[in-house]
Amino acid sequence: xxxxxxxxILEPGKLPLLLALSAFLLTFVVTRVITRLxxxxxxxxxxxxxxxxxxxxxxxxxxxxxxxxFAAVASDRRGAGGAIAAVVFGIGxxxxxxxxxxxxxxxxxxxxxxxxKSVEVVVLAAALVGLLLAGFSxxxxxxxxxxxxxxxxxxxxxIAVNFLFALVALSKxxxxxxxxxxxxxxxxxxxxxxxxxxxxxxxxxxYGRRPxxxxxxxxxxxxxxxxxxxxxxxxxDWIGGKPDPRPARLPDRH
Numbered sequence: 001x002x003x004x005x006x007x008x009i010l011e012p013g014k015l016p017l018l019l020a021l022s023a024f025l026l027t028f029v030v031t032r033v034i035t036r037l038x039x040x041x042x043x044x045x046x047x048x049x050x051x052x053x054x055x056x057x058x059x060x061x062x063x064x065x066x067x068x069x070f071a072a073v074a075s076d077r078r079g080a081g082g083a084i085a086a087v088v089f090g091i092g093x094x095x096x097x098x099x100x101x102x103x104x105x106x107x108x109x110x111x112x113x114x115x116x117k118s119v120e121v122v123v124l125a126a127a128l129v130g131l132l133l134a135g136f137s138x139x140x141x142x143x144x145x146x147x148x149x150x151x152x153x154x155x156x157x158x159i160a161v162n163f164l165f166a167l168v169a170l171s172k173x174x175x176x177x178x179x180x181x182x183x184x185x186x187x188x189x190x191x192x193x194x195x196x197x198x199x200x201x202x203x204x205x206x207y208g209r210r211p212x213x214x215x216x217x218x219x220x221x222x223x224x225x226x227x228x229x230x231x232x233x234x235x236x237d238w239i240g241g242k243p244d245p246r247p248a249r250l251p252d253r254h
Contacts, residue, residue, distance in 0.1 A: 014133060016072065016086035021129045023090030024097075028122050031057060031098050036241050039111065058103060061095025064088050097122050111244045116233075119240040124179065131183050168192040173200030197221050 037043040048055045068089025075082040101109050101117040109115045163182060169191030170178035181188020195217045196202035207214040237243075 016082050017129065018133060019083055020068075020086040020090035020093070021126065021133065023087045024094040024129075025126055027091045027094030028098055031095060032240055035110070039241070056099055056102060056108075057095045058099040061092045061099075064092030065096055066092070068092055093125075094122075097125060111241070113243050115243060116236050116240070119236045123239070124176070128179065128183060131180075162186070162188060165189045165192045168202070171196070171200065172202040173197030195220055 034043075034045050038045050038047060048057075068085050068087075068091070071085035072082060072089055075085055096103075098118055099110065100121045101115045104117060105114055107114075110118075165186075165188035166178045166181040169181055169188045172191060172194070173196055174191035174194070177191030178188055181191060195213070196207065198214070198218045198221055203214065203217055207217060
């Protein structure tokens with residue numbers, strides 16, 4: 001265990017990534033706790049306003065991301081400056097991604113159903129960075145010996161093929177498998193060989209004149225969504241808070 005930790009986590013170049021990920025996750029957790037307290041009317045916290053304008057925390061998050069990113073580029077990533085830049089960058093990313101849905105929809109959807117996208121993006125980003133820390137990066141961070149360079153030739157071929165599988169999975173509407181498959185070998189292959197989701201570019205291109213394949217894809221998508229929708233919502237509610245119920249629509253009057 002100690003050897004793995006030294007090889008994959010304390011390897012030169014990996015420590016700033018660990019610091020950034022830790023700051024990112026801690027910022028997201030603290031931010032969600034505070035926003036849930038504000039929502040419940042508890043604690044000393046309140047919304048930040050300037051001249052009657054509600055300042056969303058994505059605003060300071062963007063500033064911190066820019067400062068941390070440029071500072072990390074300017075540093076050597078090995079001294080205290082690199083560590084501080086990584087922490088600042090992680091804090092900024094945590095604040096920004098916590099309001100990813102707001103940025104995506106250009107509307108305050110934080111406590112709505114659309115706001116669940118923020119939680120999904122945060123979990124996805126944390127998982128991908130965690131995989132990189134665990135040693136799933138296709139390229140190392142140290143200088144390579146001639147033998148390692150030779151071995152990397154075969155690795156590059158494998159990466160290229162795996163990236164092709166990821167593109168196919170993405171075109172089939174399986175974005176999560178495609179993203180994870182770009183890092184973890186053979187994960188994308190699972191998404192590439194399965195039926196495409198209805199409405200995906202692959203389905204529109206290849207299922208248009210194949211009604212049987214289109215029907216199978218729609219049936220499988222409905223079964224998958226019905227099986228996983230509730231567990232996914234429970235986890236999202238536990239992490240980010242339960243969205244506000246949609247107001248009942250009044251009947252149209254003619």
